[in-house]
Amino acid sequence: MSKLRVNSFAVSIDGYGAGLMQDVENPIGIGGVALMDWFFPTRTWQHMHGHEGGETGVDDDIAAQGMAGLGAWILGRNMFGPIRGPWPDENWRGWWGDEPPYHTPVFVLTHHQRPPLRMAGGTEFHFVTGGIHAALEQARAAAGGRDIRVGGGVATIRQYLRAALIDELHLAIRPVLLGAGEALLAGIDLPALGYECVNHACGVRALHVFLRRRA
């Protein structure tokens, strides 16, 4: 069966997966962009955004693995945008411009209904009000046997971890301190949920750890 994966999710040394006070200027919260500074320079990211070049090596290899074999994505509503509460209109179409880097169906968790949104390049945003299990069910149906990636943010990954629904979790530990933000793993007893660290690797800009849930 297709796996539910988290890939290339960056955390700081002090355990934060996002900064505080997300807004349109700070999609990952205050200081949060530093978490992504291992991913932006990679060839994988550069190519995803239509640029030539970019760095190769361990960080890029791992970034590329994270994008491979995906049939659907699940995002929390705050990863889709900074708007809170009911949708004022349908003008917000995500952080990513007309052609988002997903190229698959993307299921966005929200408490507020909204019609699907078809973007260029095959990305189709579906807004799911039924919670994490409903979103996973719809993503599996759409993924055609390929894997499903939970893109984030922190609160969404924590919900899927606590439900022991994530099969594989790759974290990119960034050698930075945020000081405050959204703690990814605080208060979650991963071994009790069946998770273990099965591998680790060192990139130039991140320390990679690979967690898996025992079948």
Place this chain on the structure above:
Amino acid sequence: MSKLRVNSFAVSIDGYGAGLMQDVENPIGIGGVALMDWFFPTRTWQHMHGHEGGETGVDDDIAAQGMAGLGAWILGRNMFGPIRGPWPDENWRGWWGDEPPYHTPVFVLTHHQRPPLRMAGGTEFHFVTGGIHAALEQARAAAGGRDIRVGGGVATIRQYLRAALIDELHLAIRPVLLGAGEALLAGIDLPALGYECVNHACGVRALHVFLRRRA
């Protein structure tokens, strides 16, 4: 002036510097010994304990740096032993046998007075009831211009960090999950205290990060 350093302090992926329920069988708490499994195999550790051999490489180089240039140590009372409350007698002489691996004066934070304890090999335990500043003052006087190392445990390092008294902090991030324990950095805003990550390196068994407080 001599620096106050933390070296070779291991934390799990989920941020714990010790497991729960420390006792005489579990000096680092339940599961905590896994945090040390990068240090035990090193040539540095093996030689500290009178054994030949041991592994060389990045982990050993960093372990050796952590032991160099020290004139005194500071330990929390629980790192000295599992006994809580008033000392029932003077029979407990630390976890380390007759010749502890410190070979300097060691200042043990406690609320309960106890006469100094002279061990083989130059280690002398002094029990300080005046708190972290008093212990640091006594350690500086004893260190003869060399550095002072805070050995731990978690609660002691957190006290010195919150007081911004630690100059350099090396953490060995172990690719293991504890699930529960004593969180080292939770709730401490290190950037606000002047700390930044200045370097990182990858060993075979740990991912090393080096924090420093801006002068």
